[in-house]
Amino acid sequence: MPDWSAVLISPDEDFDGAPLLRKELRLDEGHGAVVRGTLLATAHGVYEAFLNGRRVGDDVLSPGWSSYEWRLRYNEHDVTALLAETPAEGTVLGLALGNGWFRGRLGWTGGRAYYGSELGAFAQLEIAYADGHVQTxxxxxxxxxxxxxxxxxxxxxxxxxxxxxxxxxxxxxGHADPAWGGVHRGELDLSTLTPYIGPPVKRILEVAPVKIWTSPSGRTLVDFGQNLVGWLRVHVQGPAGTTVTLRHAEVLEHDELGVRPLRTAHATDRFVLSGRADVFEPTLTFHGFRYAEVEGWPGELTPDALTAVVVSSELRRTGDFSCSDELVTQLHRNAVWGTVGNFLDVPTDCPQRDERLGWTGDIAAFTPSAAYLFDVDDFLRDWLRDVEAEQRAADGMVAFVVPDVLKLVLADDPDASSFPPQESTAVWSDAAVWVPWALWQAYGDRRVLEDQIGSMAAHVRRVESLLSPTGLWDTGFQFGDWLDPTAPPEDPILAKADPGVVATACLFRSATLVAETAELVGHEDAAHFREVAERTRTAFVEHYVADDGRITSDAVTVYALAIAFGLLEGDLQARAGDRLAELVREGGHHILTGFAGTPFVTDALTITGHLDDAYALLLQRECPSWLYPVTMGATTVWERWDSMLPDGTINPGQMTSFNHYALGAVVDWLHRTVAGLAPLEPGYARVLVAPRPGGGLTWAKTSLETRHGAVAVGWTQADGAALELDVSLPDGVTGVVRLPGEADREIGSGTHHLTAASV
Known part of the structure; x- marks a missing residue:
């Protein structure tokens, strides 16, 4: 931890919520050349730093959003090169502030400034000279x-x-302006300052318009061809005082901008022209959009005037997939774009409406997929520190969202009292266990388990206190199989799956994973959590499972969870698998699951010998299905299976996002089962190559940049022909090739071409 001598400062006047702060300085003389310059900075709000007139770093929206009560992250910038440009008359260290998450609107009730009413900056510039002197x-x-x-x-x-x-x-x-004033000292607990674990948010891509046209109502619309997250950089010249207005939305409805899903979020930027050639870039906001409506543009709007700037936490792309069905390949692309858009400092539910919160259920479902597509290890380990901090303040409870701004929203707004009181809830709170376990499997770094075992154990202990005398988790509020497509649009909690069955199954999985984690890291309570898991299994089977394998509520999700989590054994599992397949067929191979069941249904079908039904479910084009949104032109994964109806109108529900990643968790199955690449040991030090062709696909391939190097698997199979399999493993990595009807084959590093006639 640095030896802090800085204090938090706030402007005496608010200056429209975007004040500038400055300090003139001269380099100390007589100590030789500057050999190192380091700027440590953070803010209440978001900040941009400048030195010698130049922008410091290429991060945006720093210091992001963390559980500010306990963790305020600071950036560390190397500014040695900027200090080398210092003119003789001295230099200026400048900081520009904005509201960000600290003081801006958060949640859907209209409230703001939940963390504080004043913006503030905290910075420490350390300049080291050749003789060892340090100027601060x-x-x-x-x-x-x-x-x-x-x-x-x-x-x-x-x-x-x-x-x-x-x-x-x-x-x-030498700057002097009578509009400028003083600053005062603010309140900051220095013990909350912590360095980033995860990457900062940056501009990662630029996208040009693909179409500009006039809508039926006479409005100018622009299509960027991709639902993305960021803002528009605008080049414009016109009469001074002219206002150009940009409105953003994800979809069109009736050939006009579809803004209703934004709810109260205005998602509108306004630029007042100077009369010169202006360049605008609104770096203190972000929007989820594919389309923009432009009003007030002087003259003809041309494509070179607008550029969509995509912003996201800086994540390295690691995994890819494609196959012979272009719609499935596009589904995979949509999941990639959904990750980019929603991994913006916090793993959010959606990036466009008046929400954008770190809902724990979404990331619980999606982490295995995300950890394949990108290196999200540091990003999610950073977020897990917030999970743990919020838990400590809530007696082990994992909140619905992290950072838990809902505790502040609900306390502030009596009109929100109809929202359920926060308590541990299945899938959502299970993120405390499922996320670190998925990171361990993906990257093989034991630190995440060592760091999080306390949080993981606290979650299961909290749930233990909520169980009924039967040992079932059938008490209190549950989201259950949220957004089951059979639930009414206005009440997505009314899933067919019994919430107690869902919750109890999730407890079994979490207790099992905590027991395994405790054994791995030498935690003393491993035996206790193993006992919790076995008690939960016994109670689940006794109270929820009939002798014929039927499970209470007889819904696709309850069978998917029971099978995928390993709650059933022997004939009981086989009968449950048969019933699952029967329900899937009765549903016409349409999706019948929500947040809880969707990540696991194809695995459950595969495990119990119903691969053809898993493929039929994957390849269904009609709504509800994974591919229906793709047929409707989706470029990200939707929140609802029918966020847009077949006639092109937006779902009438008040909760309709076109960029959610949770229901895209099926891409994990695409990687492991369709293409056939999975870890045999955490981190892919040893891999399983086990493709399961089906559904009429003639080829599939995947690649993954692991901690040990690049792994690639690809197969082709024409009608009636042998399966041709190509595998590439890096040095030091071994694998097992497992194909139906054949004995396992051990393979070493290098490139392998295999043929399997029986598949």
């Missing part, structure tokens, strides 16, 4: 504050910039 420049009461060109900024509502107020003089020595 810090935020303190000697700084000054003034207005920026930003008139309004909010993550939900957008940003307003007046180019007539742009003036970079504040970043040069």
């Amino acid at each position: 420049v810090v935020t303190d009461e000697s700084w000054t504050a003034g207005p920026s060109a930003v008139l309004a900024n909010d993550l939900y509502d957008g940003e307003t910039i007046d180019a007539r107020r742009l003036d970079d003089g504040w970043l040069r020595p």
